[in-house]
Amino acid sequence: MTLQRIKTLTQFIVERQSQYPQAKGALTRLINDIATAAKIVNREINAAGLVDILGFEGADNIQGEAQKKLDVYANERFIEALKGGGECCAIASEENEKIISFQNEFSEMGKYVVAIDPLDGSSNIEANVSIGTVFSIYRRISDLGGGKLEDMLQPGINIVAAGYVIYGSSTMLVYSTGHGVNGFTLDPSVGIFCLSHPDMRFPEPPTIYSINEGKYASFPAGVKKYIKYCQVEDPVSFRPYTSRYIGSMVADFHRNLIKGGIFMYPGTTKQPKGKLRLLYECNPVAFIAEQAGGRASDGYKRILEIEPKTLHQRSPLFIGPKSMVEKVEEFLSKPAND
Numbered sequence: 001m002t003l004q005r006i007k008t009l010t011q012f013i014v015e016r017q018s019q020y021p022q023a024k025g026a027l028t029r030l031i032n033d034i035a036t037a038a039k040i041v042n043r044e045i046n047a048a049g050l051v052d053i054l055g056f057e058g059a060d061n062i063q064g065e066a067q068k069k070l071d072v073y074a075n076e077r078f079i080e081a082l083k084g085g086g087e088c089c090a091i092a093s094e095e096n097e098k099i100i101s102f103q104n105e106f107s108e109m110g111k112y113v114v115a116i117d118p119l120d121g122s123s124n125i126e127a128n129v130s131i132g133t134v135f136s137i138y139r140r141i142s143d144l145g146g147g148k149l150e151d152m153l154q155p156g157i158n159i160v161a162a163g164y165v166i167y168g169s170s171t172m173l174v175y176s177t178g179h180g181v182n183g184f185t186l187d188p189s190v191g192i193f194c195l196s197h198p199d200m201r202f203p204e205p206p207t208i209y210s211i212n213e214g215k216y217a218s219f220p221a222g223v224k225k226y227i228k229y230c231q232v233e234d235p236v237s238f239r240p241y242t243s244r245y246i247g248s249m250v251a252d253f254h255r256n257l258i259k260g261g262i263f264m265y266p267g268t269t270k271q272p273k274g275k276l277r278l279l280y281e282c283n284p285v286a287f288i289a290e291q292a293g294g295r296a297s298d299g300y301k302r303i304l305e306i307e308p309k310t311l312h313q314r315s316p317l318f319i320g321p322k323s324m325v326e327k328v329e330e331f332l333s334k335p336a337n338d
């Protein structure tokens with residue numbers, strides 16, 4: 001790739017900002033703050049096998065999950081970057097029970113709040129499987145002082161920008177501000193994110209389904225029927241689909257966005273609301289999926305229309321090409337004995 005054809009993330013964001021005269025650059029700076037922290041986290045992840053950053057921190061997070069050292073490291077880097085950047089007045093993080101509200105006079109002026117999972121899929125770190133950061137950005141609705149809980153408990157339809165970073169064979173930042181989805185690949189030799197996947201959309205026909213089939217027995221009847229539907233031989237509808245499941249949401253979602261497929265994390269008899277958290281896992285990828293021409297629901301209603309009640313609430317997630325998500329919703333809408 002010769003230099004003059006490279007478009008950097010900064011160039012792209014500034015170009016896009018210039019299309020909106022009312023934009024003052026705050027969101028631009030905020031997205032850049034996230035990208036900067038991602039580069040620092042990326043460096044640590046890539047060295048994880050070499051330095052004492054693997055393993056457990058010795059504490060549990062709010063979810064009662066043993067925190068990995070990289071979870072804590074990533075969380076600290078994103079908090080530092082967002083606090084220092086001054087555009088964000090509060091963060092809801094998977095790693096913190098309560099919101100982190102920036103009280104100093106500088107950050108209090110931040111007009112945005114960020115919901116973030118600093119390192120999703122961290123249980124895969126030792127296996128060297130791709131992991132990710134997931135984030136969504138909202139305008140604050142409270143008017144004074146540091147950000148408040150009400151600023152964080154907004155439905156996904158209020159998102160102004162959302163995206164993810166995937167730390168994989170290459171490190172990519174994929175995000176949207178509501179005008180399509182664009183992917184940037186990190187050139188580690190110069191530490192620059194370069195536009196590599198402009199205007200990302202789910203390809204047709206989709207041919208992949210992703211779900212942890214080990215939990216089949218505890219899935220709702222409609223999900224069981226849809227799994228069997230995916231496995232039927234029907235060349236006209238490109239079935240049987242291919243089953244692919246990594247166990248790292250960002251990696252599964254990203255592959256399905258590139259290749260065309262549905263990712264499902266249903267509720268089960270043991271976890272009726274599923275495992276994934278609404279604010280900083282489901283909502284960001286739902287925003288991306290809709291911007292890429294797809295759909296994201298809890299099996300019945302649009303993820304982005306769910307009104308959050310608590311910071312860490314969970315939701316079932318069915319996300320991907322519209323045709324696939326609507327098909328599983330059709331199976332879920334029928335009586336169990338149908």
Ligand code: P6P
Nearest residue numbers: 120121122123212247248249250
């Ligand atoms: P299971 C990772 O721990 C995570 O939160 C998501 O990234 C991933 O999609 C899911 O859990 C995998 O869960 O139950 O299939 O191992």
